[in-house]
Amino acid sequence: MIVDWEAEFQRTIDADSRIEPRDHMPESYRATLIRQIAQHAHSEIIGMQPEGNWITRAPSLKRKAILMAKVQDEAGHGLYLYSAAETLGVSRDQLIELLHTGRQKYSSIFNYPTLTWADIGAVGWLVDGAAICNQVPLCRCSYGPYARGMVRICKEESFHQRQGFEILRVLSAGTAAQHAMAQDAVDRWWWPAIMMFGPTDDESTHSQQSMTWGIKRFSNDELRQRFIDMTVPQADALDLTLPDPALRWNDERGHYDFGPIDWAEFWQVVNGDGPCNRQRLAQRVAAHVEGAWVRDAATAYAAKRADPGAGQAGSSTAAA
Ligand SMILES: [Fe+2]
Numbered sequence: 001m002i003v004d005w006e007a008e009f010q011r012t013i014d015a016d017s018r019i020e021p022r023d024h025m026p027e028s029y030r031a032t033l034i035r036q037i038a039q040h041a042h043s044e045i046i047g048m049q050p051e052g053n054w055i056t057r058a059p060s061l062k063r064k065a066i067l068m069a070k071v072q073d074e075a076g077h078g079l080y081l082y083s084a085a086e087t088l089g090v091s092r093d094q095l096i097e098l099l100h101t102g103r104q105k106y107s108s109i110f111n112y113p114t115l116t117w118a119d120i121g122a123v124g125w126l127v128d129g130a131a132i133c134n135q136v137p138l139c140r141c142s143y144g145p146y147a148r149g150m151v152r153i154c155k156e157e158s159f160h161q162r163q164g165f166e167i168l169r170v171l172s173a174g175t176a177a178q179h180a181m182a183q184d185a186v187d188r189w190w191w192p193a194i195m196m197f198g199p200t201d202d203e204s205t206h207s208q209q210s211m212t213w214g215i216k217r218f219s220n221d222e223l224r225q226r227f228i229d230m231t232v233p234q235a236d237a238l239d240l241t242l243p244d245p246a247l248r249w250n251d252e253r254g255h256y257d258f259g260p261i262d263w264a265e266f267w268q269v270v271n272g273d274g275p276c277n278r279q280r281l282a283q284r285v286a287a288h289v290e291g292a293w294v295r296d297a298a299t300a301y302a303a304k305r306a307d308p309g310a311g312q313a314g315s316s317t318a319a320a
C-alpha cells in the first residue's frame, strides 16, 4: 500500500495528535526540533553552573541539600532532553560537540553571574518561573518524546520556582541588609528574565513555522506577557520592587504594561559578549574532558552487565 506520508503528517498535526520517532516527518520539522531540543538540553546543563557556584556557600545544611537536589534535577532535565533529541537521529556526542564549538546555543540567561546568595532565590523565582511559562505549552508539543519529557520537567521546575520564592521571602522579611540583598538580586535578574522569551514576535525568525507545526503554541510576546502578569503580584507578596517604573495594570488590556526592553543588551549576550559567556563554555568543556574517565567506566560497566561471562569470572555477580 502506498501511503502519502506528507498528507499523513499533516493529518496528525491537524488532529492535534503526536508525531512519533517511527513516523515520517519533513526534514525541516526534524531539523527544527533537533535545534530546539538541543538548545533546551544545553541550557539545562549550562544552567547548573551559576547555581552550582553556591552549593559550597549555601547558608545552612538544609539550603545546601535543597540546592544540590535542584542542580541534580537540571542535570536530569538535560539527560531527558538529549535522549529526546536522539530519537530524531542525532547522537548525544554530536550535540555536545556542537555546544562546545559554539555552533549550538544555550539560553543567554545563564551568561549572567550569581553574585550573592539572594541570586539563587532570584534565579529560582524568576528564571525557573520564566522557564515554566515557556515550557508548560511544550507538554502539548506535536513531537511525542519531547512533549512527554516536558511533563516531568515542568513538575520539577515548579518546585524550583517555589524554592526560589521561599529563599527571597525569608531574606525579604529578614534584616535590612538581607532585604537589600534580595532587592539587589531582583534588580539584576528581572530584565534578563524578561529577555528569556526571545525577540518580539515581528523579529522572531522561526516562530511562525513552529506554531504551524504545533511545536510552539504561543508567541514570544504572549508568553512574556503571561510571565509578567503572573510575577507582579508575587513581587508584591515578597515586598520587593520590580525594576521597571512603567509597570502598571492596564484595565483595558487586562494585562500589566511594561517598559522598553534593552534589545542591545539581549543581542550582545546572544552573540557571545555577555558577562560570563566565555567562562561558562570553558567550564563546560573542562568538565567534559575531566569526566572522560567516568564515561569510560560507565561504558565498561554496562558492557560487563550485558555480557556477564566476559572478563573476570565471578566478579559479575558481585557487581550486579
Ligand atoms: Fe530544568
Ligand SMILES: [Fe+2]
Residues within 6 Å of the ligand: 074, 128, 156, 157, 160
Ligand atoms: Fe529548574
